[in-house]
Amino acid sequence: MIYDCSGCGAALTFDPDSGKMKCSSCGKLYESYELEHFNREEEASALSGNRETGMPDRKISYPQGRGGSVRENAESFDEQMECYVYICTACGAEIYVNDVEVSTFCAYCGQPNVIFDRAGSARRPQYVIPFSVSQDQAVSLIRKRLSKGFFIPKEIRDFEIERVRGIYIPFWLYDIHCYDREYLKGVVGSGKYKRTYHYYREAEGDFRRITVDASIRLADESSQRLEPYDVSGLKEFRMEYLSGFYADNCDAMASLLNDDALYRAKRMFEAEIAKTVKAQDIQIIKQDPKHEIQKTEYAMFPAWFLTFRYQELPYTVLVNGQTGKLVAGLPYDKKKMHACTGILGSLFSVGGIAFSYAMMQSEGGWELVKAIIALFVLGAFALTIGLPIMDGVKTSTELTSLAQTNNYVKDRQGGD
Amino acid sequence: MILFLAIIFGCFIGFAVGFAVTAFLLSRSNDIGNSKGTAEDFSDTPIRMLDARNKISKSPF
Numbered sequence A: 001m002i003y004d005c006s007g008c009g010a011a012l013t014f015d016p017d018s019g020k021m022k023c024s025s026c027g028k029l030y031e032s033y034e035l036e037h038f039n040r041e042e043e044a045s046a047l048s049g050n051r052e053t054g055m056p057d058r059k060i061s062y063p064q065g066r067g068g069s070v071r072e073n074a075e076s077f078d079e080q081m082e083c084y085v086y087i088c089t090a091c092g093a094e095i096y097v098n099d100v101e102v103s104t105f106c107a108y109c110g111q112p113n114v115i116f117d118r119a120g121s122a123r124r125p126q127y128v129i130p131f132s133v134s135q136d137q138a139v140s141l142i143r144k145r146l147s148k149g150f151f152i153p154k155e156i157r158d159f160e161i162e163r164v165r166g167i168y169i170p171f172w173l174y175d176i177h178c179y180d181r182e183y184l185k186g187v188v189g190s191g192k193y194k195r196t197y198h199y200y201r202e203a204e205g206d207f208r209r210i211t212v213d214a215s216i217r218l219a220d221e222s223s224q225r226l227e228p229y230d231v232s233g234l235k236e237f238r239m240e241y242l243s244g245f246y247a248d249n250c251d252a253m254a255s256l257l258n259d260d261a262l263y264r265a266k267r268m269f270e271a272e273i274a275k276t277v278k279a280q281d282i283q284i285i286k287q288d289p290k291h292e293i294q295k296t297e298y299a300m301f302p303a304w305f306l307t308f309r310y311q312e313l314p315y316t317v318l319v320n321g322q323t324g325k326l327v328a329g330l331p332y333d334k335k336k337m338h339a340c341t342g343i344l345g346s347l348f349s350v351g352g353i354a355f356s357y358a359m360m361q362s363e364g365g366w367e368l369v370k371a372i373i374a375l376f377v378l379g380a381f382a383l384t385i386g387l388p389i390m391d392g393v394k395t396s397t398e399l400t401s402l403a404q405t406n407n408y409v410k411d412r413q414g415g416d
Numbered sequence B: 001m002i003l004f005l006a007i008i009f010g011c012f013i014g015f016a017v018g019f020a021v022t023a024f025l026l027s028r029s030n031d032i033g034n035s036k037g038t039a040e041d042f043s044d045t046p047i048r049m050l051d052a053r054n055k056i057s058k059s060p061f
């Protein structure tokens, strides 16, 4: 389906700046109701064949990741993906879409095509959060943030865009009622005054619209980092919001993700209970959790995916299309990193030496041994703080350069 | 002897702390948006306490 401009006939796309439909050629803005009105008219005047019903012309099987270079993601290499062929409503060229894509662009003429309801079998979302961050805004948000990163290499700050795609990601929203009673233990005080106490907590609570990504092809870790989406911005789903963007339908049914949602609710609820216990190292000894899904809803949420290359490897930065939150783990400038460690290390060493010297100014061998052990523990403690932080950065960087995410974006045709 | 040990341990502690601070600065610079939705994002009142007992001696269930 294509929304046409009544003035010039060009395609209308959803415009994040105005929140309205906008003509890609003459710039005329359309209110939603106008559009509904004249689409109904158009339907009545009965266009030919596939445009009307959204039925594909034919169905073929294709190895996933067509047209790409070497597949980095070996796991899905053997998977055959159903492909559907549509005819572009503007130029008549063939548009290939996989079995979850519901909105795309013609690879030849760039015409946006919403092919949502093929044969009426596709599940229709109840809600959508429309894009409110435009492509230009997303790119400038990324440039601005990257220029502020002291350790980000210059080549990355001045990145050249390989690809930008605005994609609606399918999500299931879960309402979950939680109940749990827990027998816990925790540590209070330190040193000589350290004590372990036991606690009992019985509580209930409700989570509304916990988000679980309904797309198998996108890593859950990536989609969760786009959170939070502000659900007060949920709009009733309308296909016009998809025009000018890419969109996937869900390929993971809610029933398959129930456990993920319940697990998430359980963990969050446990954390809330732990917050009410005034102790350290809190552990649950025994519990009796009863969590219940009360409602599931289906929605599409917007995200920008921007890919650039650094030392041959693709990196994909994500931007929440509603709030503008950025998600990226980036490689660092090793020289700067070493210089910083060296300079700070030397500075702290001066203090460290003075401190160590003072610690060891004690009478008797035994006191000295104790001082040495204490100093060693102190140094090791500092290391145990630094190492996990470095690990976290590494994990984020791997996530940003994940082949799976790159393919998720790369496999979409047109739009350039 | 003590001065020698002080230099060894002082540098060990100094560089360990320097590394930790650098790692922290690095994560602020390069690890962007590393957070997920929390309980507060999905509920205004995630928890209503029904019973709470502190410093108890054995499991009530």
Ligand SMILES: [Zn+2]
Pocket (backbone or CB within 6 Å): A005, A006, A007, A008, A009, A010, A023, A024, A025, A026, A027, A028
């Ligand atoms: Zn126009």
Ligand SMILES: [Zn+2]
Pocket (backbone or CB within 6 Å): A088, A089, A090, A091, A092, A093, A106, A107, A108, A109, A110, A111
């Ligand atoms: Zn075309």
